[in-house]
Amino acid sequence: MVTASWYLILAAGLFTIGAVGLLVRRNPLIMFMCVELMLNAVNLTFITFGRELNDIGGQVSVFFVLVVAAAEVVVGLAIVVAINRRRPQATADDLSALRG
């Protein structure tokens, strides 16, 4: 029988992989995907605790996380497109100047 602890450990592992990827990779698109991994780990935690505590609020929170993640991806990818128009093939290290 799978208990809630297994889901939470899986979520912790997924969050760790996402965090390490965010720190290690230098391609802005891959860094965004790693943020999505971390958000998914949090979603899994919410739903697991929602079932464990018998509270539908956990699933409602996940709904809001999904909406905010969608908004974040839209704005983030617009920034990536805008930056790439000025400086093609830029990595996160090249963008330290903060002057466009």
Place this chain on the structure above:
Amino acid sequence: METAVFIVCAAIVLAGALGVVLARNPVHAALSLVGTLFGMAVLFLNLEAHFLAAVQIIVYAGAIVVLFLFVIMLLGVDRLEDLSVEPITGQRTLAILAGVGTFVLAVAFLLGSGIGPSDPGPKILTLDITDQSTYSNLRQIADFLFTDYVYAFEATAALLTISVVGAVVMSRRMACSDEAQESAGDD
């Protein structure tokens, strides 16, 4: 049955996550992300979150990953990235150490706090979310969303509108300033 589904999906989720981090080609990373999101959706089904499993597929795999692939193709950044070069000396080792530390701390807290099968927890809702004979999962979420969280729900509508308008404005203004700079002979 639940155990078998969990093991298979956990393997898919972790393999996909590793694929995102380790893939040299951004397109392969995006496809690995789809695998992770599908495994996650099945885990949601396992946890009786039926509505969110469907939303996960539609929003993440159907919209967000397609947007990623669209931007990758649009920018033409689907070239291989050299992962053997470390941009900052020692940063990779420190990042992995920090990640492992986070994982160990999270698991230690989890095991130490005794959260698990023995603790049923406080009953916050009068509804039983595992009993869906009279009240479907979707109806329970809707009941909560349009009563207690109705202002947050309206705020997310505003957030989505603002972010879409912001994305359009950002790409347009950058294009105009590019032309202005090119005509000025700069850049």
